[in-house]
Amino acid sequence: MKFTLKNNSSKYSARTGVLETHHGSINTPVFMPVGTIGAVKTMDPYELKKIDFKIILGNTYHLYLRPGTDIVNKAGGLHKFISWDRPILTDSGGFQVFSLSRLNKISNNGVEFQSHLDGSRHMFTPESSMEIQRKLGSDIIMAFDDCPPGDSDHSTIKKSVERTTNWMVRCSDWLEKNPEYYDHEQVIFPIVQGATDSQLRKISAEQLIEHSSCGMAIGGLAVGEEKNAMMDTIEYCDTLLPKNQPRYLMGVGKPTDLIKSVQRGIDMFDCVMPTRNGRNGHIFTWNGVLNIKNEKYKDDYSALDDCSSHEWGTAFSKSYVRHLFNINEILGLRIASTMNLTFYNDLMVEIRRNINEKSFGDWSDSMLIKMNQMKGM
């Protein structure tokens, strides 16, 4: 995997680059839709390509439980199983184990947990997470890390940083010593922990850099901490992480978060917000967020979003989509998800264009002012 920096902002740490993988090239900064259990909810892979997404994410925890790692492996890997021939990134499973499963028990060895589906008992270790992700066949494997809640005390965070480093060593060891299943390259991104503590972030970053050759992630943010502290931490991480590798901010976020994080040197994002909010009837448009279920759209025949790059932005009226939500018709969920994913991708296209054209500083400042006046951005 090769990452080439293209342009950078003079005012901010924003930069554009190209990440080359066996399954195709990715222009950064990039937003990755979340294909939780082998599908980006409501969407088909052709639609994702039409919007022009270059990479999607899969959740190891979910795929491990259903359909099961071996089903995917026997299909020839996740790409073949879900009919997606572009790059895939999988998370390590750790985050969902903490947030979704019952009665999880963490030790230095790994995490014991009960499935949120049937209560069955399982164990994830750095080694098993690597084995699962290698069997899934993702282009980018995420390290198995210890991600404590945002309100954890200092000693818990300190412990998580130590454990994350130890687990990273075990991840690297396992990948080195064990055979590959497919004929495409699979690389690993370490995940820097340390919550909003700059000293711990520094330690974590320094310890993990030696295990990183293709890219690094910032974990442990967007987990309940204060928003300014999140941005300060990203800004500080910008000084710690290697410039010549892509930086992936996990689980973020709102459109304004993306712009602010790109200003602070982030190259990769993932978030369920466009699809989850879409299914709730919240539609991101260039004129603000529509709560399309609202009665006031009943006879509003104007286009859903005439600034969207997607033909559906003008093909369907607010009145029609409000009607679809009102009758619980699946097409409503599809249109809202499609519009939101398109909005996120259009935003990344604009971000990259402005960085490349050396206008990102002013553009991002005024876009943030504009978006801050819109509720929910």
Added chain:
Amino acid sequence: MKFTLKNNSSKYSARTGVLETHHGSINTPVFMPVGTIGAVKTMDPYELKKIDFKIILGNTYHLYLRPGTDIVNKAGGLHKFISWDRPILTDSGGFQVFSLSRLNKISNNGVEFQSHLDGSRHMFTPESSMEIQRKLGSDIIMAFDDCPPGDSDHSTIKKSVERTTNWMVRCSDWLEKNPEYYDHEQVIFPIVQGATDSQLRKISAEQLIEHSSCGMAIGGLAVGEEKNAMMDTIEYCDTLLPKNQPRYLMGVGKPTDLIKSVQRGIDMFDCVMPTRNGRNGHIFTWNGVLNIKNEKYKDDYSALDDCSSHEWGTAFSKSYVRHLFNINEILGLRIASTMNLTFYNDLMVEIRRNINEKSFGDWSDSMLIKMNQMKGM
């Protein structure tokens, strides 16, 4: 509206034709997907065009309740409201009033009913059904008829035939005397009643023919009567209905029903089966019906239907679609609905091709034998 007969079978009453409307031409025999409340469930209009459907159906009862006739009228009609610029046929609302609503009370004036949604009281008459359908702007308006259950006694059916004729006169009168809302032609199809009683069918057909210039429908079938009686009735209606107008068999049916009915001179069909069965995981393929939820497909990586004209037939495996149903992912419902609608359209394409190539007699005989060996066809 103009109907031109093209070819006919020498062995059966099957024929091909072209029905020309303001919104485009329709090759017959044709299957019309049911766009119940302004959407063919799970499907977007671009997907319907990709499959190559030329006409869809809308349900007057549902659209009258939600979003309401005036919302559609103010949008510029149903075509604009739902972004479908090809022909639309609407039913009269009568059938759903009987099958869905509560406490309906029929009189010579019309039908009083309570909404199945909120219990609110409404009244449909021949006049109000015409007004609603004209406001919806459908290319083909269906007459407001009295359709009794399949197990009704002779006097009920006799009464329904009389009432249907009286109501047809009132429909024609209303359409003649009242202004149009749009600049496209809207024509009306009378609906022949009489259940499986040939004498009553004859009376009904003879009385309605004078009100028919563009097409006629056969109602009162597929409402619980015996299957052979249904086919005998269609065969008898073939001798009663004008040859130079399309014949529309309402609410039918299974793939074998379509073939048998085309053999008996039917030109138009509608049915919720492809979409409803699809959402239940029943997928029609050229190798039989798959119950895709079945455990046996867990690791069946073969193509969903490699004989389908749709790319999804080979893009997705049985294992993947089974997984999507297992996790309740909307994409599963979409794939199944798409495959079934494609199957139905592919079947009509084959039917038309064989009629045009003078091979329909033998082809339909052997296809029925083949399909009869497949469960659920």
